[in-house]
Amino acid sequence: MKKIVTRFAPSPTGHLHIGGGRTAIFCWLLARHFGGEFRLRIEDTDATRSRQEYTDSILASMKWLGLDWDGDLTYQSKRLDIYNAYIDRFLETGHAYWCDCSPEEVEAMREEARAKGEKPRYNGKCRERGLTAGPGRVVRLRVPDEGRIVFDDMVKGPIAVDVSELDDMILRRTDGMPTYNMAVVVDDHEMGVTHVVRGDDHVSNTPKQILLYQALGFEVPTFGHVPMICGPDHQKLSKRHGARAVIEYEQDGLLPQALVNYLVRLGWSHGDQEIFSLKELVEFFDGNNLNTSPAAFDPEKLKWLNAYYLRNTPHDELAALVAPFLAKLGYEVPVEKIQSLLPMYFERAADLNALAQALTIYFKPAEEIVIEDKAMKALNEDGKHQLTVLHGLIAELPEFTAEALDVLLHDYVAKGGLKFKQVGPPLRSALTGLAGGPSVHDVMAALGREESLKRIERAAR
RNA sequence: GUCACCAUCGUCUAGCCGGCCUAGGACGGAGGCCUCUCAAGCCUCUAACACGGGUUCAAAUCCCGUUGGUGACGCCA
Numbered sequence: 183m184k185k186i187v188t189r190f191a192p193s194p195t196g197h198l199h200i201g202g203g204r205t206a207i208f209c210w211l212l213a214r215h216f217g218g219e220f221r222l223r224i225e226d227t228d229a230t231r232s233r234q235e236y237t238d239s240i241l242a243s244m245k246w247l248g249l250d251w252d253g254d255l256t257y258q259s260k261r262l263d264i265y266n267a268y269i270d271r272f273l274e275t276g277h278a279y280w281c282d283c284s285p286e287e288v289e290a291m292r293e294e295a296r297a298k299g300e301k302p303r304y305n306g307k308c309r310e311r312g313l314t315a316g317p318g319r320v321v322r323l324r325v326p327d328e329g330r331i332v333f334d335d336m337v338k339g340p341i342a343v344d345v346s347e348l349d350d351m352i353l354r355r356t357d358g359m360p361t362y363n364m365a366v367v368v369d370d371h372e373m374g375v376t377h378v379v380r381g382d383d384h385v386s387n388t389p390k391q392i393l394l395y396q397a398l399g400f401e402v403p404t405f406g407h408v409p410m411i412c413g414p415d416h417q418k419l420s421k422r423h424g425a426r427a428v429i430e431y432e433q434d435g436l437l438p439q440a441l442v443n444y445l446v447r448l449g450w451s452h453g454d455q456e457i458f459s460l461k462e463l464v465e466f467f468d469g470n471n472l473n474t475s476p477a478a479f480d481p482e483k484l485k486w487l488n489a490y491y492l493r494n495t496p497h498d499e500l501a502a503l504v505a506p507f508l509a510k511l512g513y514e515v516p517v518e519k520i521q522s523l524l525p526m527y528f529e530r531a532a533d534l535n536a537l538a539q540a541l542t543i544y545f546k547p548a549e550e551i552v553i554e555d556k557a558m559k560a561l562n563e564d565g566k567h568q569l570t571v572l573h574g575l576i577a578e579l580p581e582f583t584a585e586a587l588d589v590l591l592h593d594y595v596a597k598g599g600l601k602f603k604q605v606g607p608p609l610r611s612a613l614t615g616l617a618g619g620p621s622v623h624d625v626m627a628a629l630g631r632e633e634s635l636k637r638i639e640r641a642a643r
Numbered sequence: 644g645u646c647a648c649c650a651u652c653g654u655c656u657a658g659c660c661g662g663c664c665u666a667g668g669a670c671g672g673a674g675g676c677c678u679c680u681c682a683a684g685c686c687u688c689u690a691a692c693a694c695g696g697g698u699u700c701a702a703a704u705c706c707c708g709u710u711g712g713u714g715a716c717g718c719c720a
Contacts, residue, residue, distance in 0.1 A: 193720045301645045347646055355718040362720050386715040454668040475649045476713055483670040529683040606679025618681025
C-alpha cells in the first residue's frame with residue numbers, strides 16, 4: 183500500500199484554536215497509525231492578516247500537544263513562483279482566463295443571481311473575451327458547463343455536487359497572489375499528500391479543488407471532513423463557552439494529554455473507552471469511527487479528564503509542572519518541597535493552577551492566612567476553647583509527626599468525651615483558613631510545629 | 644435565498660449490512676457508603692432513539708417527507 187501522507191495547514195492569523203488542534207490531532211494520528219508522514223504547512227498567502235508571532239504560537243501549541251511533524255515547515259508565501267507556474271499552465275490549456283471585472287461588478291452579478299433565487303455567483307462575463315495579463319486583472323478557472331463532482335468522503339461517505347453550483351473562481355488575485363484553493367491544491371499535490379483531513383467548513387471547497395486536480399491532471403487525494411466543534415448550547419463556538427486557544431489551556435494548567443484525550447473523543451470513539459494513552463490512540467485511530475455530526479464542547483468533561491490525568495501523574499513530574507505555576511503566584515520554592523506536599527493535594531485539584539493555589543498556604547506567613555467565611559463557622563466559642571487547649575498539648579508533644587499528632591488528637595477527643603468534629607474543623611480553619619482540605623494532622627506535620635502553633639494561637643484569639 | 648451535510652439521555656458517545664435494545668458507557672445532576680472537612684474511591688438513581696409516513700413477521704437501525712441544526716456561497720483561509 184502507498185505510504186500515507188497527511189498534513190495540517192493552519193493560517194497564521196491567530197493562535198491555534200481547539201478546533202484546529204483537534205484536526206491536527208486527527209491528521210497526526212492517522213499518519214502515525216499507518217506509519218506515514220505528517221506534514222505542517224503555514225498558509226500565509228494573506229499578507230495583511232498573517233503574523234509571524236502567530237506562526238510561533240501555533241508551532242509552540244503543536245509541540246505542547248505532542249504533535250511532531252515530518253520534514254521542513256512549508257510556507258506558502260515562499261512558493262509564489264510555483265503557484266504562478268501552475269497558473270500559467272491553466273491559462274495555456276484553456277482551463278483558465280483573465281478577467282477584469284471589478285469587485286463591485288461581481289457583487290452586482292451575485293445580487294442579481296440572489297434575486298432570482300439562485301446561488302450567488304460570477305456570471306462568466308470575461309470567459310470569451312480573450313483578455314491577457316494586465317493590471318487589475320485576475321485569473322479565473324473555466325468551470326465545465328455541466329457534470330457532477332463526486333467524491334467519497336472518509337467520514338461522510340459519498341458526496342455529490344453539480345458543477346452548476348460552482349462559479350468561475352479566482353485562481354490568481356490582482357496582486358499576483360494565488361487564492362486559497364489554488365495554493366492548497368498545488369501544495370497538497372507537490373507535498374505528496376494522500377489524505378486531506380480538515381474541518382467540515384471545507385466540504386464546499388472540495389468540489390472546487392477536485393476541479394483543479396482534474397484540470398492539472400493530478401491524482402485526487404482522499405478527503406475527510408470532520409464535523410465542527412460548537413458551544414455547549416450548540417451555537418457557534420466562542421470565548422463565552424470557555425472554548426479557546428490551546429495556549430490558554432496550557433496557561434490555565436491543563437495537561438496536554440488531557441486536552442488531546444478530550445478533543446479526540448469529540449467526534450471519534452473506540453467502543454466505550456474514555457481514557458486513552460497516546461500509544462493507544464495511535465494504535466486505535468485508523469480513520470474509522472469518526473462521527474458525522476457536530477459536537478458540543480463540554481468544559482466539565484474536560485475538567486474531569488484533566489483531574490484524572492493529574493491524579494495519575496507521578497509526583498516528581500507533577501511537582502516540576504506545578505513549580506512554574508507557584509512561581510507565577512510569587513512563590514519560588516524547591517521542587518522537592520512541592521513534591522512532599524503533593525500526597526495531600528494531588529486528588530484535590532482539577533488543574534495545575536488550582537493545585538499551585540492550594541499549596542500557597544504552606545509558603546505564606548501566619549499573618550497572611552485569610553480565613554474564608556465557610557471556615558469561620560468552626561471558630562466559635564467552643565472551637566476557640568479547643569484550640570487553646572490543643573495549643574498546649576501540641577507544644578509539648580515529644581515527637582512532632584503526622585502519626586503522633588493523629589494519636590494525640592484522637593486521645594484528646596476520647597478522654598474528653600468529645601466528638602472529633604469539635605477539634606478537626608477549628609484546627610483546619612486555624613491552619614489553612616479553609617473549610618475543606620487534607621487531614622489536620624497531615625497539615626500540621628507539613629507546616630511544622632512552630633508555624634502550626636502560631637496559626638492556632640492566632641485563630642484562638 | 645441556493646446548495647451541501649447532519650439528527651440516540653442536558654453533553655460526549657455505543658449501537659445503525661434490522662431481531663442479542665425492557666437502548667449500553669462516560670461527564671454532569673441527585674442520593675448513599677467512607678469520613679474531622681473537602682476531594683478521591685465505591686454503590687444506587689436520573690435522563691434519549693426529533694416528528695410523520697412507509698418497507699418488514701420484526702426498525703434506533705432501511706426508504707420518503709417534515710421539522711430542526713450546522714456549514715458554504717470572498718481578489719479570507
